[in-house]
Amino acid sequence: MGATMDPQAAPPQRKIIHVDMDAFYASVEQRDDPSLRGRPVVVAWRGARSVVCAASYEARRFGVRSAMPALRAERLCPDAVFVPPDFVRYKAASRQIRAIMLAHTDLVEPLSLDEAYLDVTAPKSGLPSATAVAEAIRARIREETSLTASAGVAPNKFLAKIASDWNKPDGLFVLRPRQVEAFLTPLPVGRIPGVGRVMEGRLAALGIATVGELRGWPLEELRQRFGSFGAALYRRARGIDERPVEPDQPVRSVSSEDTFSEDLPLDALEPAIRQLAEKTWDAARRAGRAGHTVVLKLKTGQFRILTRSLTLDRPPASAAELAAIASSLRERVALPADTRYRLVGVGLAGFREGEEAALAQGELFEPPAG
Structure with missing residues (x-):
């Protein structure tokens, strides 16, 4: 007589991998241009308004970090080689890496071009352990892309993300349940x-x-x-994180932003807001989403970031209405009148699933009949 499943039995302990590419953008540049290997590479446009997209480990030794103003990076590392970002190549490499992950599990949750969570509790590749899966993925990434990845293996997403950073670069760290505390x-x-x-x-x-x-x-x-x-x-x-790996997350927001060549006062931002609203509107249409929340993002000349938002009963009906609402949100900025701003962004969020969103999308995105 065959054994029966106990309906009260606890589900199997999750086995989660967090894969994080090492200095991804900079590593792609060093891979594709041998003259850059071993040199401090900063992926950024040069100029007073630019920020660092990525820095090679050689540049990081000088304190250069992502999101740092490019001028500061240049001061910290005068010998750095500045390379403008090429997202077409980065996305191509990311697609290769994603395909390698999907060979082991369908439960892949991308966080960005260079990192993802994987649930390998039951890997389709048939490997005997999560550690073996992580090792196989890292080896294939190296072989097929000539890039390196670090990985963390743990019982949940929170712990796996910490673990992936533990032996960077080009490292693997395994955190077993009994070791967590x-x-x-x-x-x-x-x-x-x-x-x-x-x-x-x-x-x-x-x-x-x-x-x-x-x-x-x-x-x-x-x-x-x-x-x-x-x-x-x-x-x-306590090491508790019950969030599942979600492979098909819907778009939660869309936005566009722009950094100015020189800082501008608040009352001079309307033309930029109007242009960004059109970009955001087009992106929402392509995603097939209707957002109820309009977001205005500002960054001052001193790098202080502010956001103002308004949630509506119905989504904006046009790019012009989106721009008008975003522009009106400037009235809720209480900084001194002489404050200057280096960046502005316009976003749509508050997407609603199901019938209400479908109705809104139909009203917004389908051409009128007749």
């Missing part, structure tokens, strides 16, 4: 995703510097102090 306890709280410098400072003011110290705080007290993020901190301190 001891691994997390001494970590600085800044290693928890979402804990930036401001939150790290707020936690430090409470005497919380490590994940172990955070674990000693009750759930309700963390909730009182930090709201829903307090509950997330409570779970992360």
Whole structure:
């Protein structure tokens, strides 16, 4: 008589891999131009308004980092080779890498061109362990693209992401369930995703510097102090992350932004807002989505970022209406009148699934009959 499944049996422990390409854009440039190998490469347009897209490990030794102003990167590393980004080539390499991942599991959740989560609890490649899958993926990436990837293997997404950074570059780190508590306890709280410098400072003011110290705080007290993020901190301190790997995530927002050649006052931004609204509108149409929330993003000359948003009962009916709403959001910016802005962006969010979104898309995106 055959064995029967216990309906109360716990589901199998998830096995998650986080794959993160090493200095991806810069590595593609060094791969394709042998003269760049071993040299500090900064992927960025030169100029006062440019920011760093990526930096090779040779450049990182000088303190150069992504999103840093290009002028600062040049000061930190005067011998750096600046290369303008070529996203066509980066996307081509990303497609190759994605195909390698999909050979092992259909549960691949891309985070960007250069990183993804994989659920390999039941890999279709038939390899005996998540570690073997991660090793096979890294080996094929190296063989087929001449690029290197780091990977973390762990019971959930949060831990796998930390693990992938542990032995960078070109490394693999495996975190087994029995090792989680001891691994997390001494970590600085800044290693928890979402804990930036401001939150790290707020936690430090409470005497919380490590994940172990955070674990000693009750759930309700963390909730009182930090709201829903307090509950997330409570779970992360215990290595808990129940989020599944989601291979087909719908578009949650679309946006366009532009950095000016010189800083502009708030009342001079309308032409740029109008152009960006048209780009965002076209992107929403291509995605087949109707957003109820209009977002205006601003970055001051001192790199302070502000966002203002408005959620509507119905989506904007045209690019012109989107532009008008985004322009009106400037009235909710309370900075001094002489503040100058280096960047502006216009976005649409608040996409709704199901019948309401389908109706809105039909009204917005189908040409009138007749």
